[in-house]
Amino acid sequence: MPQSDNIPNDILIIGAGVLGLCTAVELTRRGHDVRVVDTGVSNASSVAAGMIAPILEAVMDRVTPERAVLMRDARSIWDGFAKGVGIAIHPAKTFWAGRQTTAMNKAIEQLEIQPGSVTDEGRVSVMSDVLIEPGPALAAMRSALARPVIKAWVGSVARTANGWKVATGQGEIEARTLVLATGASKPMAGLPPEVARLIARIQPIRGQIGSVPDRTDAVLRGLGIYVAPSGEGAVIGATMEPGRRDLEPDAAAGRQLIEAAEQLLGRPVARPVEWRVGIRGATPDGLPMAGASGEPGLYLALAPRRNGWLLGPLVARVVAEAIEGEIQDGGAGSPHAAALDPRRFLTR
Template sequence: MKTVSGARIAVAGAGALGLATALRLARMGFAVTVFEPAAPGDNASGVAAGMLAPVSEALFDPLSSAHLALMRRARDLWPDFAEDLGVELARTGVRLEGAETWRARIAERLTTLGLPDQETISEDWRIEARPALARLRDAILAAGGRFEAVAVEAFAPGELRRADGGAEVFDILVLATGPGARDGRLAPETAILAPIKGQILRATPVDEAVEVVRGEGVYLAPGERVAIGATMEVGRDDLSPDASATQGLRAAAWALRPALDLDAAQVEVGVRVTTPDGLPLVGWSRSPGVILAVGARRNGWLLAPLVANMVAAYVTGDNPGPDAVAMDARRFEEPET
């Protein structure tokens, strides 16, 4: 399907995937509106530590270990993407700290991935998530895009129905809503998605570290408030802080930095969604006029520029690139007999 410039495109979801995609399409001349009922930054992308860390993900998330090459390709799009937005790209790396037995296990995993044992993973980067979301919003507005603080209730080419009862005319819906997409109502492929609740602690720093520190069961990301994360509570989609779920996180953080005042730490909660293989659904749905860009697990920020480019290619009928098969939106469908 090829869509002419100027077509009306709705983007449901204002996280990293949704905003990066909206910006790409708006700059190509499409009339883009982003639908998001939550306040700006009040989503999983805003809660995130902003990691752009293909090696760390491959090391510590079993579902991501097979996708290292793809994640590296996504990360390599970030220097130009960040420069264009005026977003600071921290390339200070991820330092590994922990007991000798844990470090030995990490060394084995690095070898399995074809990487040398190293104290600092220099090719893993990060951004500050909330400022990046704000820059994306500003860039979308500057490119002529719009924002509507309401959810999408239903869609068919030519008519989008809003949750407040209103209706608008759109040619395409890009579905990037994360947990809001899982019921299959807007696209049947989303029924495969599973929620993951993540809790991050924000605490006063106790040192002047500039790199992320990764230990057993925890990471510490520097900033005005150090981000300590993150829980991975599979199957949970509530946004309530849960002290019992963060006990292990607190213990792991104290093991690395005993001086941290975690009793006074702020708790932030986000819900991500994942596919069975850990890669997002990207491409045309069986629902007419719907393109999926959802299900990035912990890697929404890392994959955002890549997914945005792929969606733009689907819209214009161009080649979506070498990662189209791995992230195909319909790859979990049962084969027809």
């Protein structure tokens, strides 16, 4: 049985990916009694390059200026969040090394959130896009919690007189408030129908990434490809395959990524390549679901598409403010709460 079995908790978070752990850290800092339950298996947050890249992501996705500001603001939260948890931010130089350099630089300027600059080699340099190491970052957030993550499968949830009861492989856990940070998973048994319908709108997107013993000092990006420093080597990625949930690496996709990476680098990529696959979640408008679900005591921190690491602390802040009632009571909540509100999909 988990230590918390039959003991009412303030807040229970299901899921220990970047959104779940960021939210747990934020709520712990605010003085809440927080527990996290997670399967302990690899998730999309651990199978990631760890790029915090508001500028190039905004340009490649051709977002509106308003969404570009949201991404910039998410980046600005990271410095204080990382310092408080002990996460190292690596200011690796980031370059657009693909084609259409002039158009890319113009697109960056049109966002009006940060100018780019063209290097002597004809690349666009972006200074605010940085890196973290996902494995150490996840470990640092776990260590920042007051109590260890409960390793268990979650079978179902049920409303109780005082909140929620969660049935796990280690027993039942009760909490007054429940936060679902379950990635691209399908709706679990026992959820209220409206919440289940919200989660069912999340599309899985399969992403394949490779680790190579090939050190690079800068992040190089092009259309559908990046090469980024990671530990003693580099990572190459990543595919974006909507609708797929299978986790077996695809040899053909791997060859395409290697070929594209070699074009960026201008040289062969060192072997061997260790391939990994993660399943991201994405909403119809590309932004996460963060905040109240519409069901009392039930909150969501889900579906950041490929920007989980960038948006993690912002999602955490929005969810914490919703739980504490700051927005509803007229407090100074995040200006981006409405854009992330899960209930925006209930009327569509």
